[in-house]
Amino acid sequence: MRKAIFACVSLLSMAIPVLAGPTPVAPNGIALYPDYMSWRVVAPSYREDKGHIRVITGNETAVAALRAGVKPLPDGSVLAKVAWKAVKHPSFPVATEAGEFVQVEFMVKDAKKYKETGGWGFARFVGKDLKPYGKDASFVNECFGCHTPVAGNDYLFTRMAGTP
Amino acid sequence: MRKAIFACVSLLSMAIPVLAGPTPVAPNGIALYPDYMSWRVVAPSYREDKGHIRVITGNETAVAALRAGVKPLPDGSVLAKVAWKAVKHPSFPVATEAGEFVQVEFMVKDAKKYKETGGWGFARFVGKDLKPYGKDASFVNECFGCHTPVAGNDYLFTRMAGTP
Ligand code: HEC
Ligand code: HEC
Known part of the structure; x- marks a missing residue:
């Protein structure tokens, strides 16, 4: 019985959507992809200057292309970069761990639709409320400029973090 | 046609096992779990002192329990910690990225079998050859001691890296 209850809790916890309210949408029309934490790992990263620790994940299309070494990535590829505050582990301070959630960013491939920005649509959702970043659609210039x-x-x- | 070829390459690249040779086995009998890079993200981490950047992933049982806040984790839970050399991005040196693969470690929950080490079985596989770590089964004292x-x-x- 305890096992059955646990199985139910597990299933429910997997099924419950990440968001309670309506899906936030960036000023350029890109909606948050709610399942980005269920995608496969592309790589971890750490930004010393910002004090952020990150994981980059990718949907099936993106990860398949990255593993196969296919470039440019095909339409339908989506990459997510999830950032948390970098905090020192209280029991082991030389280890830097993920603290509070900072933001999630997406790059969405559609060679035609996003022709002017290298075939990529950009979107960022900030903080606990996943507030869409940017006053208007021109925010993508900042993203595209840096990329x-x-x-x-x-x-x-x-690049895909390699394993043997 | 190009799409069809791409689809096949994708499928094949997903299906090909990670390892070419026989699965390596740790001195305590724990075999490498070859699909650890397909498991869900638990959290990223960074070890300044070792110059390693890491991702912790978990199998379905482990991640469901962590998300639901169930402790101790149930039998069948497996966590992987994957480590890469931390390298500065050549085009953006304040960003630390994953370089060469260093090792993968596992913690496998079986409350009865691993009773003497908190219910966890430990295993580490090092380098390109995924060489099992430890001369004999006593290597787990080092792991358990630190944990x-x-x-x-x-x-x-x-802890599970939180998202809204
Ligand atoms: C100041 C430079 C800079 C700006 C501005 C910037 N990025 Fe990035 N971006 C980076 C770097 C460097 C990485 C590599 C990973 C890291 O550092 O965490 C990256 C990685 C990413 C990734 C993972 C895929 C990849 O290219 O590695 C996504 C997705 C992403 N950025 C989205 C965005 C979005 C959306 C915006 C704008 C709202 C944006 N970026 C603006 C520098 C930038
Ligand atoms: C010197 C201390 C130390 C030793 C020895 C050690 N660990 Fe850990 N381990 C840590 C720390 C700290 C973390 C947290 C994540 C990080 O720092 O990357 C961790 C995390 C882990 C994780 C992810 C789950 C968690 O607890 O966060 C696994 C799996 C793991 N270690 C396995 C092992 C194995 C297997 C061994 C021995 C072969 C081992 N560890 C030895 C310090 C240690």
């Missing part, structure tokens, strides 16, 4: 130096890697900084 | 300060959290340092 332009890596145009040769399909505008992606991150 | 003992967090006995109150079911011997786990890491």
